[in-house]
Amino acid sequence: MPKAEFRMKIYGVRGSYPPTNGFATHFGVNTTCIRFDIGKHLIVFDAGTGIINLGNDLLKEIKNGNSRQNLWKIHLFFTHLHIDHLMGFPYFSMIYIPQTELHLISPRILVYSLKDSLEMLMSPALFPVTMNELPSRKIFHDLAENRVVFFLEDDFQIVHVTDAPSVKNWIGKISCIRNYTHPKGGTYIYKVEFQNNHSVVFATDVEGFVGGDQRIINFARGADILIHDAQYTLREYEMFQGFGHSTYEMACEIAKKAEVKKLLLFHHDPKHDDAELSELEMKAREIFPETYMASENMEFNF
Numbered sequence: 472m473p474k475a476e477f478r479m480k481i482y483g484v485r486g487s488y489p490p491t492n493g494f495a496t497h498f499g500v501n502t503t504c505i506r507f508d509i510g511k512h513l514i515v516f517d518a519g520t521g522i523i524n525l526g527n528d529l530l531k532e533i534k535n536g537n538s539r540q541n542l543w544k545i546h547l548f549f550t551h552l553h554i555d556h557l558m559g560f561p562y563f564s565m566i567y568i569p570q571t572e573l574h575l576i577s578p579r580i581l582v583y584s585l586k587d588s589l590e591m592l593m594s595p596a597l598f599p600v601t602m603n604e605l606p607s608r609k610i611f612h613d614l615a616e617n618r619v620v621f622f623l624e625d626d627f628q629i630v631h632v633t634d635a636p637s638v639k640n641w642i643g644k645i646s647c648i649r650n651y652t653h654p655k656g657g658t659y660i661y662k663v664e665f666q667n668n669h670s671v672v673f674a675t676d677v678e679g680f681v682g683g684d685q686r687i688i689n690f691a692r693g694a695d696i697l698i699h700d701a702q703y704t705l706r707e708y709e710m711f712q713g714f715g716h717s718t719y720e721m722a723c724e725i726a727k728k729a730e731v732k733k734l735l736l737f738h739h740d741p742k743h744d745d746a747e748l749s750e751l752e753m754k755a756r757e758i759f760p761e762t763y764m765a766s767e768n769m770e771f772n773f
């Protein structure tokens with residue numbers, strides 16, 4: 472791993488479920504999971520099947536003696552609690568290790584808390600190990616639009632947005648806005664900011680508006696990278712309007728209006744093969760030249 476203090480690595484790019492017919496070799500098969508390294512802090516968004524490979528990487532890094540970072544302390548954020556964003560959790564090796572301190576940070580979606588949802592997922596009817604039986608330490612934190620997470624040199628704290636200006640010496644900052652376009656409770660869009668003014672906005676499972684969603688445009692303004700849902704082609708969108716996903720045209724419009732530096736199209740439909748995704752990438756570049764299909768193992772240093 473390079474020495475930069477602020478890194479992002481993508482472990483899962485798919486929406487709905489991992490493609491099952493073996494055609495997706497270039498962009499990847501795993502569902503949502505993104506890793507950030509901010510100083511010594513490890514931050515993860517969503518526990519789709521991509522988190523399984525992340526667990527393997529972390530064990531390797533620990534074995535190889537990565538002492539610069541605290542890899543036992545994991546800050547796991549969730550955009551929402553649909554199964555494609557949770558399905559890797561029971562297979563995330565770090566949860567089975569007693570040294571792991573897992574901070575589970577999520578806004579509430581509908582009446583279900585993250586704790587309720589994970590307990591459901593790991594209930595005896597569905598999985599052989601329950602949450603209570605996991606040897607790792609688990610600490611749940613509530614997040615909302617009016618709260619901000621700050622990463623300091625050695626620790627992190629969650630404060631009310633009105634107290635945010637009083638937090639000094641932060642090296643990383645995570646804020647969110649709620650988006651209501653995704654069915655049954657919506658989803659949370661996150662912004663990860665680093666002290667050197669670089670930032671990434673992660674907006675998956677969102678559906679576009681005519682003219683672009685003004686709130687996302689404002690939230691993402693000037694970001695280095697916008698990761699935006701682009702599950703459907705325009706033709707598919709006509710069939711699945713209201714399902715809470717976007718087209719590349721919608722994503723490009725947001726990127727353009729928010730004047731971000733780079734757009735990563737995300738939440739690829741499991742039915743789209745490599746050739747189709749490459750074609751969509753080319754078409755998207757006609758609208759917003761700095762557009763890339765998100766792919767597994769993409770890494771960025773800031």
Ligand SMILES: [Zn+2]
Pocket residue numbers: 486487553555556676738
């Ligand atoms: Zn999804």
Ligand SMILES: [Zn+2]
Pocket residue numbers: 551553653676
């Ligand atoms: Zn969803």
